[in-house]
Amino acid sequence: MRQFLAVIAFMLVTIGFFSAYSNFGIPQIIPAPPPVEEEIDLTSMDMDQFTALGDKIFNGKGTCTLCHNELGRAPMLDQVGVNAQARLDDARYDGEASDIEGYLRESLVAPSAYVVEGFGKAGTNDTESPMPSTEGGSIALSEPELAAVLAYLQDIGGLEVTVEIPTDMAPQEGEPEEMADPGEPRPAFTNFQDLSDEFACEACHTIGEEAGDLGPNLSTIGGTRDRDYIRRALLDPNRDIAKGYEADMMPDDLGEQLYATELEIMVDFLSQLK
Ligand code: HEC
Ligand code: HEC
Incomplete structure (x- = not known):
């Protein structure tokens, strides 16, 4: 019996030693925090966050910078605020917008309403834009994404941001939010x-x-x-x-x-x- 107790005591001491050693002796490896899920909760977003979202879409999913870059495939957009009113007043303007926000929206969903001089499709005398509509096709932005890009354009164009943050953010049916997680391949x-x-x-x-x-x-x-x-x-x-x-x-x-x-x-x- 004494021997049995001695064995138990020895085991307890050994276990105690190892657990103490593993708790205090081995440096703990802190697991990397799980990647933060991209959350687009517009209900709690302020305008700065909303324009930042537009920035991200402009430089990412929207593929805008494929053409709007310093290589001159498309006009730079930092002057878009300065230019928009003149575009609306131009005789060549063929759209339905009545204000600058409207002009910008139309530039994205119906690019041929006004074609910036020298940037039209070859042979159309600047009546047709080579820019794809952002509504479908290769770009396909949802309405909230479009609004965020418009807010971003107003912001970089030095305009007052008049776009409102959409309140209805239920993801559209059949259109899962595909915001990629930047940490993961x-x-x-x-x-x-x-x-x-x-x-x-x-x-x-x-x-x-x-x-x-x-x-x-x-x-x-x-x-x-x-x-x-x-x-x-x-x-x-x-x-x-x-x-x-x-x-x-x-x-x-x-x-x-x-x-x-x-x-x-x-x-x-x-x-x-x-
Ligand atoms: C395939 C190339 C291409 C892509 C991609 C593209 N654009 Fe364009 N965009 C153009 C060209 C070319 C013009 C000039 C012709 C015109 O006025 O439509 C233009 C014109 C514009 C204008 C009007 C500029 C002005 O001074 O009146 C805006 C605003 C604009 N694009 C925004 C965007 C945004 C935002 C995106 C991404 C969601 C985008 N574009 C993606 C080629 C592109
Ligand atoms: C911003 C516009 C743009 C985008 C986006 C683009 N291309 Fe191109 N591509 C061009 C232009 C302009 C040329 C012709 C000039 C050259 O040969 O580099 C070209 C040339 C090519 C050629 C060679 C054609 C030939 O006969 O020599 C292939 C193949 C091609 N592209 C495939 C693609 C594929 C696939 C993608 C998508 C992954 C793509 N391109 C995206 C503008 C673009």
């Missing part, structure tokens, strides 16, 4: 259409139905270009410039953004378009 896309939507290829290219025309029509590219050419066109777009088009238009960071599997999906798809 994004899941890989597995088909060309999803890739094209994500990287806005059709904002600039015609591929089948959707018509962009800042870049060459790709509907039959596989008939004239081989896989190596297409792969190079994606990874190093300024190496060969398609005839009749300018350099520095096609995004040059696809190589950093695409997974290898995705690059091959694109090359496969494009090379069989004949």
Whole structure:
């Protein structure tokens, strides 16, 4: 019996020692906090947060900076506030807006209502805009996202922000909020259409139905270009410039953004378009 108690006592001391050691002796590894979920709760958002959301959409999901950048594919928008009234008063203005917020909204959902001089589709004498509507197609912003971008444009344009924060924020049916978590690697896309939507290829290219025309029509590219050419066109777009088009238009960071599997999906798809 005494021996049994001695064994128990020994065990308790040993366990006590190890648990004390593991509590105090081993440096604790604090697990990284779980990634913060992107929360768009507009009910508690103030205007600064709302314009910041617009900034994020402008530079991300909206793909606006594909064209609105210092390369001159599209007008810079920091002067948009100064210019908007003059656009409305211009005889070439063909829209229905009556104030600056209205003009900006129309610029996004019906870009051809006013085409900034020199930026129209080739051959249309500045009557048709090459900018895709933000309502559907390759950009597809929801109404609250659109409002946030408008607030952002008013803000950077030095205007008074007149856009109101929408109060009804129930996510629209069939349209899950797709705000990616910046900490996590994004899941890989597995088909060309999803890739094209994500990287806005059709904002600039015609591929089948959707018509962009800042870049060459790709509907039959596989008939004239081989896989190596297409792969190079994606990874190093300024190496060969398609005839009749300018350099520095096609995004040059696809190589950093695409997974290898995705690059091959694109090359496969494009090379069989004949
Ligand atoms: C595929 C290229 C392209 C993309 C993508 C694009 N735009 Fe444009 N945008 C243009 C071009 C070209 C013009 C000038 C022609 C015109 O007036 O429509 C323009 C014009 C505008 C104007 C009117 C400027 C003025 O001075 O009157 C606004 C505002 C604007 N874009 C905002 C946006 C926003 C916001 C986004 C993203 C949600 C966006 N654009 C995405 C090409 C693009
Ligand atoms: C902002 C506009 C823009 C976007 C967005 C864009 N491109 Fe382009 N792309 C161009 C222009 C302009 C050219 C022609 C100049 C050149 O060859 O670099 C071009 C050239 C190409 C070519 C070579 C065509 C040839 O015959 O030489 C391919 C292939 C191509 N793009 C595929 C894509 C794909 C796929 C995407 C989406 C991941 C994409 N592009 C996104 C503007 C764009």
